[in-house]
Amino acid sequence: MICIMENYYATEVERQLKYKGFRMTELASTGGFLRKGSTTFLFGVEEKDIEELRKSLQEACLHIEKQKGKKRSVAHRYTSFIIPTSPALVPLLQT
Secondary structure: OEEEEEHHHHHHHHHHHHHOOOEEEEEEEOOOOOOOOEEEEEEEOOHHHHHHHHHHHHHHHHHHHHHHOOOOOOOOOEEEEOOOOOOOOOOOOOO
């Protein structure tokens, strides 16, 4: 899953989802797609765990909003999408 979110939420999302055992890579976004000030997370997740990940993302964002309030300058907390993958095939090396 790829998830692009406001930096406002990123630290808490990273903390909570690592604690829950989700594997992720964080990329800082400096401009372009969905504007400056965003963080992109790449999650490695099994298909059966996608709904749990979505629920955990929402819970982390709501936790921040309870502490700090909702960031009013953005319409959405994050945008996410799934990219299906299949096991990589390793080519045989011929000598």
